[in-house]
Amino acid sequence: MTMTLEELAKTVAKRAKADPEDSWTARLIAKGPEKCAEKFGEEAIEAIIEAAKGNRAGLTAEAADVLFHFLVMLEARKVPLSDVMDELAKRQKRSGLAEKAARKGL
Numbered sequence: 001m002t003m004t005l006e007e008l009a010k011t012v013a014k015r016a017k018a019d020p021e022d023s024w025t026a027r028l029i030a031k032g033p034e035k036c037a038e039k040f041g042e043e044a045i046e047a048i049i050e051a052a053k054g055n056r057a058g059l060t061a062e063a064a065d066v067l068f069h070f071l072v073m074l075e076a077r078k079v080p081l082s083d084v085m086d087e088l089a090k091r092q093k094r095s096g097l098a099e100k101a102a103r104k105g106l
């Protein structure tokens, strides 16, 4: 069983409109975009800790939390996942090092 980020983003958009009594997504969204961003940051730190420890199972679980809360943060600010993917697609023709060098030249 696998799922795509696009599928999860659709679930997040749907659950954002649910009753906060019944949905973690709706509860977070109801607290506002700043809280959603803060929660994403907390989950990212938990993932960093597991990565630093070399705990693969822990990192897998925390990475899932990061991706879910990343999508909630985007939903809270109404940034579509497709815009993020389009931004990545634009970068596909250029290596990250070349992009960094070009930015330094600005």
Ligand SMILES: N=c1c2ncn([C@@H]3O[C@H](COP(=O)(O)OP(=O)(O)OP(=O)(O)O)[C@@H](O)[C@H]3O)c2ncn1[C@@H]1O[C@H](COP(=O)(O)O)[C@@H](O)[C@H]1O
Residues within 6 Å of the ligand: 011, 012, 015, 022, 023, 024, 025, 026, 064, 065, 068
């Ligand atoms: N993928 C997730 C998902 N990942 C994590 N979480 C929730 O995120 C919350 C994280 O809370 P906490 O930080 O308090 O928990 P913690 O990270 O264990 O932290 P500690 O308290 O242990 O330090 C938990 O309640 C998890 O259940 C998620 N909640 C929902 N989803 C997806 O969203 C769908 C809709 O969920 P609802 O919005 O709840 O209906 C679900 O069917 C899933 O597909």
